Amino acid sequence: MPSRTYKPLLWLLAIPLLNLLYALQNHSSTGVQSLVTEVDRNTPFIPAFSVPYLLWYPFLFIVLTLILLRDKRQYYRTLLSLCLGLLVSNLIFLMFQTTVPRPEVPAMGTFNRLVSLVYANDEPYNCFPSIHVMTSTLMLFGSAALRWQVRIPVVVFALSIIASTLFIKQHVIADVLAGILIAPLVYWAADLLLEKLSSRKKAPSPNAREVSRRHAIDE
Numbered sequence: 001m002p003s004r005t006y007k008p009l010l011w012l013l014a015i016p017l018l019n020l021l022y023a024l025q026n027h028s029s030t031g032v033q034s035l036v037t038e039v040d041r042n043t044p045f046i047p048a049f050s051v052p053y054l055l056w057y058p059f060l061f062i063v064l065t066l067i068l069l070r071d072k073r074q075y076y077r078t079l080l081s082l083c084l085g086l087l088v089s090n091l092i093f094l095m096f097q098t099t100v101p102r103p104e105v106p107a108m109g110t111f112n113r114l115v116s117l118v119y120a121n122d123e124p125y126n127c128f129p130s131i132h133v134m135t136s137t138l139m140l141f142g143s144a145a146l147r148w149q150v151r152i153p154v155v156v157f158a159l160s161i162i163a164s165t166l167f168i169k170q171h172v173i174a175d176v177l178a179g180i181l182i183a184p185l186v187y188w189a190a191d192l193l194l195e196k197l198s199s200r201k202k203a204p205s206p207n208a209r210e211v212s213r214r215h216a217i218d219e
Contacts, residue, residue: 047111078142133179
């Protein structure tokens with residue numbers, strides 16, 4: 001496989017760079033809101049879902065790589081929409097900070113320890129919308145370029161990540177719904193931006209138009 005095939009993967013560095021914004025805002029501030037509902041209080045705590053939750057980051061990079069190998073434009077659209085989604089999410093965090101109460105996690109058990117690892121490395125803020133949900137939904141859209149044999153595992157894993165946000169009490173229903181709603185909006189916006197960029201590249205430069213005009217006059 002030619003090395004130039006993989007050069008677009010360098011744009012994946014935009015993801016951790018944009019996530020620096022998340023880290024800067026992931027703290028308590030005045031006016032922190034809680035969107036917990038009775039449904040959230042009755043949602044069971046299932047520590048085993050910490051596995052798909054923790055595998056979210058590798059999942060994004062693997063799926064985006066698979067999309068690139070299948071359809072370059074779809075790769076750029078999915079990645080651009082993801083970056084736009086991160087920007088929109090962080091803007092919302094800045095204006096509307098929320099928190100989610102966390103349960104006491106037993107010390108025993110592998111899955112419980114994994115949940116404790118999540119809690120230790122992520123403060124209970126920046127919840128609305130859920131970035132895990134928004135980006136996983138975008139992987140559902142982007143994976144349309146893949147063969148069905150590959151897409152089915154992608155869909156199953158993306159849905160398990162979305163479910164994990166509720167079952168390990170990292171998010172509430174409102175966060176999940178917001179993430180799902182933002183995804184198609186940024187996916188559509190990314191398509192528009194790529195279309196505009198493509199049309200600009202195809203349009204002849206002023207110099208080229210002038211040369212063409214003079215050539216027509218000479219004829």
